[in-house]
Amino acid sequence: MLLIVTASLVTVAGLFSWWTICKADTAMRDELLLQTRLVAQALNREHIKSLSGSAMDMEKSDYLRLKEQFAAVVKSNDKYRFIYLLGRRPGGEVFFFVDNAPVGSQEESPAGMVYHDVPNGFLEVMDSGLPQVSGPFTDRWGSF
DSSP states (O other), rough: OOHHHHHHHHHHHHHHHHHHHHHHHHHHHHHHHHHHHHHHHHHOOOHTTTTSSGGGGGGGGGHHHHHHHHHHHHEEEOTTOOEEEEEEOSSOEEEEEEEOOOTTTTOOTTTTOOOOTTOOOHHHHHHHHOOOOOOOOOEEEEEE
């Protein structure tokens, strides 16, 4: 009888732990999505529309202003390391419009650079147009 009670308690504790972890994960994803929406609303759409998604953007004041804004967001929250604005060409190729890294730094993903390791979760968002938080992912630069 004691073995059955112990097994039942272990099962209940395990299910409760799993539920707690899932609830925390959902809350963190919801918070990240909310923060992403806030950042997106603060961006000037005209600055974004002026970009071509090529190396020519790197000389544009709109590009540099977006980089500054992204850098300020990263600086304001120590949970962030990078912020990217990605685009997709008609052939399906995903590329970087702009990121938060300083121009010329090793961590920069320059305007127009193709993202070869794009995660499926990113493609799902681009295909559906619906926001979601997915991952974590791992690519040649690390896990995120």
